[in-house]
Each structure stands twice: as C-alpha cells, then as structure tokens.
Amino acid sequence: MASEIWHARARARRRIGAASLAVAALTGSFVTAAVASATSTSSAGSSIAGTAPSWATSSADRGAVASGTSVDSTVYLQSKDQSGMAAYAKAVATPGNALYHHYLSASQYQARFGTTASQVTAVEAWLRSAGLRIVSANSHEVRVSGTAAQTEAAYGTSLREYSVKGKTYRAPSADAKVPSSVAADVLTIGGLTDMPTEMKPNDLVSTAKSEEQITGEKPTMTKSADGSYYVGQTPCSTYYGQAVDTNAPSLNGTTDNPYVICGYVPSQLRSAYGVFGGVSGRGVTVAIVDAYGSSDILSDADTYAVNHGDPAFRSGQFLDTETPADWTNQTACGGAAGWAPEEHIDVEAVHAMAPGATVHYYGANSCEDADLLASLQQIVDTHSADIVSNSWGEVVYSSTGNLATSVQASYDQVLMQAAIEGIEMNFSSGDCGAEIPTTGCGATDTSTEPQADWPSSSDWATSVGGTSVAIGKHGQVEWNTAWGTSIFLNAGTSWSDYGWYFGGGGGTSAVESQPWYQRGVVSNSLATTLPTGATTTSKMRVTPDVSMDADPYTGFLVGQTQTLPDGSTGYGESAWGGTSLASPLFAGLQADAMQLQGYEPIGFANPAIYARAGSPAYYDVTANGKGTKAYNDMPDSTGTGTEYAVDFGSTQILQATRGYDDVTGVGTPTVFYLWSHLRW
Structure with a gap:
C-alpha cells in the first residue's frame, strides 16, 4: 500500500492507548451479577497450574509462614478469547494466510481480545471478599495485598518456607486455586513466592x-x-x-x-x-x-x-x-x-x-x-x-x-x-x-x-x-x-x-x-x-x-x-x-x-x-x-x-x-x- 497513507493511519492508531481504554472501562457500572458469583472462596475452585514452584518440596519445607506476614500478589488476567487470540497471532504473522499482516490497533485488540470490565470487576470482587486489599487494577492485572492468612484463604493453599541452596524462600505448598466463577478470567498468579526472578x-x-x-x-x-x-x-x-x-x-x-x-x-x-x-x-x-x-x-x-x-x-x-x-x-x-x-x-x-x-x-x-x-x-x-x-x-x-x-x-x-x-x-x-x-x-x-x-x-x-x-x-x-x-x-x-x-x-x-x-x-x-x-x-x-x-x-x-x-x-x-x-x-x-x-x-x-x-x-x-x-x-x-x-x-x-x-x-x-x- 502507499507508504504515506499507511504510515499516517498507523501513527493515528498509535495515539490511542489501550491503557486509557482500560481505565475508561473500569469506571463503568458495577456488574452486580459478576460480584454475586465471585464471592465464594477458593477452597473448591480451579487450580492455576505452575503457581507452586518445583523447588517447594516436602524435604525442603522449613515451616509455615507467620500468619500476619504481609504478602503482595498479582492476578494476571486472561484475554476474553484466549484461544482466538493465539490463533489470530499465528495467522497475522504467517505468510500466505488470508489474515497475514491484517494487524489490529491497540484499541481494536482490546475490543476483540482484551479483558472486559466485567472480568476485572469479578476478579476484584472475589479478592475483596477474601479480605485482600486492591492496590491497583487494569485490563491486564489486579495487584492485591494482605496478610499471609488472608492470602492463603483467597488462593486455597498454604504458604510455607523452603530452603533452597542455603537460603529460605516463601512459596505455596500447592498450586493456587480460584473460584470456578472467575477461572476463565485468570491467566496466572504471581508474587506467592518471594524468590526473586531476576534477568541479567x-x-x-x-x-x-x-x-x-x-x-x-x-x-x-x-x-x-x-x-x-x-x-x-x-x-x-x-x-x-x-x-x-x-x-x-x-x-x-x-x-x-x-x-x-x-x-x-x-x-x-x-x-x-x-x-x-x-x-x-x-x-x-x-x-x-x-x-x-x-x-x-x-x-x-x-x-x-x-x-x-x-x-x-x-x-x-x-x-x-x-x-x-x-x-x-x-x-x-x-x-x-x-x-x-x-x-x-x-x-x-x-x-x-x-x-x-x-x-x-x-x-x-x-x-x-x-x-x-x-x-x-x-x-x-x-x-x-x-x-x-x-x-x-x-x-x-x-x-x-x-x-x-x-x-x-x-x-x-x-x-x-x-x-x-x-x-x-x-x-x-x-x-x-x-x-x-x-x-x-x-x-x-x-x-x-x-x-x-x-x-x-x-x-x-x-x-x-x-x-x-x-x-x-x-x-x-x-x-x-x-x-x-x-x-x-x-x-x-x-x-x-x-x-x-x-x-x-x-x-x-x-x-x-x-x-x-x-x-x-x-x-x-x-x-x-x-x-x-x-x-x-x-x-x-x-x-x-x-x-x-x-x-x-x-x-x-x-x-x-x-x-x-x-x-x-x-x-x-x-x-x-x-x-x-x-x-x-x-x-x-x-x-x-x-x-x-x-x-x-x-x-x-x-x-x-x-x-x-x-x-x-x-x-x-x-x-x-x-x-x-x-x-x-x-x-x-x-x-x-x-x-x-x-x-x-x-x-x-x-x-x-x-x-x-x-x-x-x-x-x-x-x-x-x-x-x-x-x-x-
């Protein structure tokens, strides 16, 4: 396509930030049905695979984390159409596919695949009902804070101390659970372990x-x-x-x-x-x-x-x-x-x-x-x-x-x-x-x-x-x-x-x-x-x-x-x-x-x-x-x-x-x- 026209359109699209769209969405009306269905505890919910690290073994267990310990965690949110998002990402990048280079703007991505305001509201409601404090929320993640006891109750797992190479780190003893009502909204959970994951x-x-x-x-x-x-x-x-x-x-x-x-x-x-x-x-x-x-x-x-x-x-x-x-x-x-x-x-x-x-x-x-x-x-x-x-x-x-x-x-x-x-x-x-x-x-x-x-x-x-x-x-x-x-x-x-x-x-x-x-x-x-x-x-x-x-x-x-x-x-x-x-x-x-x-x-x-x-x-x-x-x-x-x-x-x-x-x-x-x- 003509470079000047395409370039002008591309730049115009980039002025629309998905972050602002997420903020606008979060200011919408409270979703009563979502709140009602999200207030159950995680004790009988869906497990989030990979949230309990492989090094959290019984032989390395050094005891429970004190119940009053402050714990910050992050719930990462799924796309409203996770499988559709992966399929589109593959199609748009593959030469010969009918969707090749049919890219979406940030706002179009949010509208088609992004997390909805109702998903965010439902996850927030569940976390509040478990006693956790919402620190921040957007269309990608909800950050929360609470005591170890509150965190354990929210995620349906126990927090323990584990010895790894002479150092002690906190980790869940089993994968975290979330209520079935929000299982499709949660991609993963971070922060339950305090072992640093540092890039070099x-x-x-x-x-x-x-x-x-x-x-x-x-x-x-x-x-x-x-x-x-x-x-x-x-x-x-x-x-x-x-x-x-x-x-x-x-x-x-x-x-x-x-x-x-x-x-x-x-x-x-x-x-x-x-x-x-x-x-x-x-x-x-x-x-x-x-x-x-x-x-x-x-x-x-x-x-x-x-x-x-x-x-x-x-x-x-x-x-x-x-x-x-x-x-x-x-x-x-x-x-x-x-x-x-x-x-x-x-x-x-x-x-x-x-x-x-x-x-x-x-x-x-x-x-x-x-x-x-x-x-x-x-x-x-x-x-x-x-x-x-x-x-x-x-x-x-x-x-x-x-x-x-x-x-x-x-x-x-x-x-x-x-x-x-x-x-x-x-x-x-x-x-x-x-x-x-x-x-x-x-x-x-x-x-x-x-x-x-x-x-x-x-x-x-x-x-x-x-x-x-x-x-x-x-x-x-x-x-x-x-x-x-x-x-x-x-x-x-x-x-x-x-x-x-x-x-x-x-x-x-x-x-x-x-x-x-x-x-x-x-x-x-x-x-x-x-x-x-x-x-x-x-x-x-x-x-x-x-x-x-x-x-x-x-x-x-x-x-x-x-x-x-x-x-x-x-x-x-x-x-x-x-x-x-x-x-x-x-x-x-x-x-x-x-x-x-x-x-x-x-x-x-x-x-x-x-x-x-x-x-x-x-x-x-x-x-x-x-x-x-x-x-x-x-x-x-x-x-x-x-x-x-x-x-x-x-x-x-x-x-x-x-x-x-x-x-x-x-x-x-x-x-x-x-x-x-x-x-x-």
Whole structure:
C-alpha cells in the first residue's frame, strides 16, 4: 500500500492507548451479577497450574509462614478469547494466510481480545471478599495485598518456607486455586513466592573486561584523533587482518595471526549487512527495554555518532521513559551503573544500523520479571514502537529455583498481543552457549544443566544468536562463523590452553513445544534432543532463529562515560560484544527493512524468517568455514602481563551445521538481506 497513507493511519492508531481504554472501562457500572458469583472462596475452585514452584518440596519445607506476614500478589488476567487470540497471532504473522499482516490497533485488540470490565470487576470482587486489599487494577492485572492468612484463604493453599541452596524462600505448598466463577478470567498468579526472578543483561563481554579477567592486567587508554580515549589493549585492527602479530609462537600450525578488532564502527557494520542507498530506518520507531537508566546516554550516543561520521540524534528522535523514583532491587540487580553498558550498546547499535530511526528507551523499575513485563506491556498497550530489542535473559533451570510456568505464561501473553498489533519482539539468545554448569559463565548464571535461555526460547520471541564476522578493508565480509571462544595463553615458545570462555546461546528448549514455523526447517533429531543429551517424544522449540555479529573480538566500538584506567571519569570507547549486540543490530536492520517496504510493519518476524531459510538472504554458517580455522591475538600492551589468543567457532555441544542449527539459526543476514525481498 502507499507508504504515506499507511504510515499516517498507523501513527493515528498509535495515539490511542489501550491503557486509557482500560481505565475508561473500569469506571463503568458495577456488574452486580459478576460480584454475586465471585464471592465464594477458593477452597473448591480451579487450580492455576505452575503457581507452586518445583523447588517447594516436602524435604525442603522449613515451616509455615507467620500468619500476619504481609504478602503482595498479582492476578494476571486472561484475554476474553484466549484461544482466538493465539490463533489470530499465528495467522497475522504467517505468510500466505488470508489474515497475514491484517494487524489490529491497540484499541481494536482490546475490543476483540482484551479483558472486559466485567472480568476485572469479578476478579476484584472475589479478592475483596477474601479480605485482600486492591492496590491497583487494569485490563491486564489486579495487584492485591494482605496478610499471609488472608492470602492463603483467597488462593486455597498454604504458604510455607523452603530452603533452597542455603537460603529460605516463601512459596505455596500447592498450586493456587480460584473460584470456578472467575477461572476463565485468570491467566496466572504471581508474587506467592518471594524468590526473586531476576534477568541479567547480556553485556558481560568486552575485550577490556576480558583482558582483566583472563590475565589480571588493567586495560590501557590511548587518546584517539577525535580526542576521546580508546580503552583496551593495543595494537588492534580497525578492520580484519590490518595489524598482524609477527612475534608470537606458532599456534596449531598458524603464524602471523591478526590482532583482534579494536571494535567495528557503524559504517563497517552497515556495509557488512548491505545497508546503503539512503536507507536509514527513518520513520520507524525501535524500542529498547532494559532496567533503570543512564543519565549520560543521549550525550554519549551523540558524541559516539559524531566521532564516527554519523549524525547525532535529531530533536525528538531519542525518547526516554523511566521512573527513577520507583526503582527497586538495585543491589540485587546491579543498579543503574550495572545496566549502563547494556543501555549504551543497545542504543548505539540501533542508531548505527538505522541512524534515521527513532529510538525509544524504556527503563524498567528493576531487573525482575514483573517490572520488565510492565515495560513490554506499556509498549504494546500504547503501540509506541514498531520493533523492540531486549538484551537480557535468564536460565530456566537454576540453582536458586527453576523458572515458574506462571512467568512463562505472562511473557507469552504480552508477546502474542505484540504479534497481533504488528510489533516485532527480539530477544538476545545469551552469551554462555548452552549454559553448561561446569563452565565459568554457566556457574555464574546459576545454571544446573545445559539449556536454552528464556525468554528468547518463547515461541513468540525472535531469538537472535551470535556470530563472529571478519569485515575487510573495504567493508566486505571476509567470513562468518559461529561465536564461541576458547582462550590460549602465550607461554613464550608455545601456547597453553586456558579453556572455553563464552559464546552465543542456543539449544533445544525443554519447556516449549515446537512452533509451527520451525516445522520442515529444524531437523527432527535436533527438535527432539535436549542440550542435556536426553531425547523427547515431542518436537520442541529450538533457538536461536537468526544471528548477527556478537563476538567481542570482532565486536562493536561502544562509547560511554566511565571510570577510565587512570581513575578519572570521562568518555571512552572500547570493543563490546555478546548477543546484547546482536539483538539491537538486528532490530536496526529490521527498521531498515520496514522503511524499504513502505513502513508496513514486519510484526512477529519468525514465520517470514523461516520461510526464507536457505535463500541468498542468509549466509549459512557452518563449522567448516574459513573463520573456524582462524586465531587472533590479544596483545600485552604493558610488557608485564600475558598475551593471549582467541579462536573462533568453539561452540561446545551446540553445533553449526548446514541449514538450520542451534548456534546461528537459519543463518546471518547477507548483503542481499534487505534487497532480495522488499516485503515481509
């Protein structure tokens, strides 16, 4: 359709917020019949599966929660047509379906699938009748507060204390129950356990941080021509193969290996992925969701862009939604300072790939699921973005307690709403391969078994995995390989094997069934073999879906105000990577694609991604390419530390193969990606 007409209509629709519709609905007349039918207790009601966590076992039971203990809980509400919503989300995203791209506005979604005022009123009435106090209510959730005794009576279960890995947490002894009269209105219940469910930013990989962790040597700082400081070891290569280490001993038969990349700049990444011809993502809005917020993000992003030949953000092109007065759990989550590198990577990477796109940053009030979900819900309720990048995740099976199925249901609900409205939701696949517990990063992530990360393994998420990419002198791609890194220390006349360090996340999910779009593309053996080696009778979801550059040793130069190596505070640039880079790079590339197709939304991208599997749009990354035989050296700048080398393609139990694989998905976009198809 004509881009101007469609775009004007789309923007008009976005001015109608579903949140305001919910408020209006809640001010309607009191529904007497609903109140009358909802006042029964939960003792003989319907169970809400997954509300009692798997770690709440009799052997771990340490006694009852004191009856007067204050307990806050949240009742998440179902769509008035849950099965119809799932069917529409599938249809609207599937090429060839009669409803393909027949997206609904936020108000149309609310009218057709959203929770009704009578549903909310009925749930509120039940909760009040049980003695709980309503804290807040909208068309997605009802938050309540009460004593442990009142909470137990309301949900028909007992609250107990359980010992998990030396700590004690509250949890229900059995799944919560709700009255039959409101069973169809309740999706799940949160807050009955006080074990925190905290997402981690996937920003743990910079060459400067790695240098210090591996060798104990502080990074150096070198003043660049533009006046800013490069933080990291030198020499390094500005393009692949530029600077060569001629003094190191032979490593597995290779000599004169290149030094690692200093960090690619925006023009190099745009060239590698075919962004040219005036394409900039202009007119498209990309949202970024992280926790908290950085006060210097806009000034740093502008400085970075100008330093590398790109325009700074125009007035109104960068939007920031955060509420510092409401920030919580900062100690557990790392606070604003801990999330600042993630925010800088995300914003600068999107702007690098789509310098004309509007970037809207959402800082959740903590790294806990409830707060991150609230930011995602805000985006879809107001349709404030076309594409969303999320560079955070958690393991499903953790030493501090497994991910609750109630949390999974809450994510799937908001992601399906996004699909119906034509909003693309991208999630990074993780930075620790298959999260093997015996690896350093697996232990840090509290993983108890090899597994795929969440929420990237949701059927309704686009999971973005990681590659290593060699970009040559003229912006051309020399090779791609799966991101996986082993470290080798220079012992003088030979190299010692330090071991596997990190790599792109992926694997077969143990909790999500195979989605329709993976059928016929993902092999049966992969879909039925878990990272643990166990096999399943049913085919399961496999991640990632697609991949982009993520290796910090072929990473992205990021600018940030920071504590510099000399102890001062100032702006510095260093190379970063991780699928925290891959997700915003892909989001920016998708913004370019959306501009090319006349601003028609891409929406849930997975069906179209898989429909193009095997086409020239993707580079099929395998374990036999040129990059898997390469090594790069990380210098010892001071002469007092240890030089080390990195390899490429060390992916452990995940394997890059011909066709779809659990390291890079269908592959990584080629220069033909934007131009081989002009409509998603």
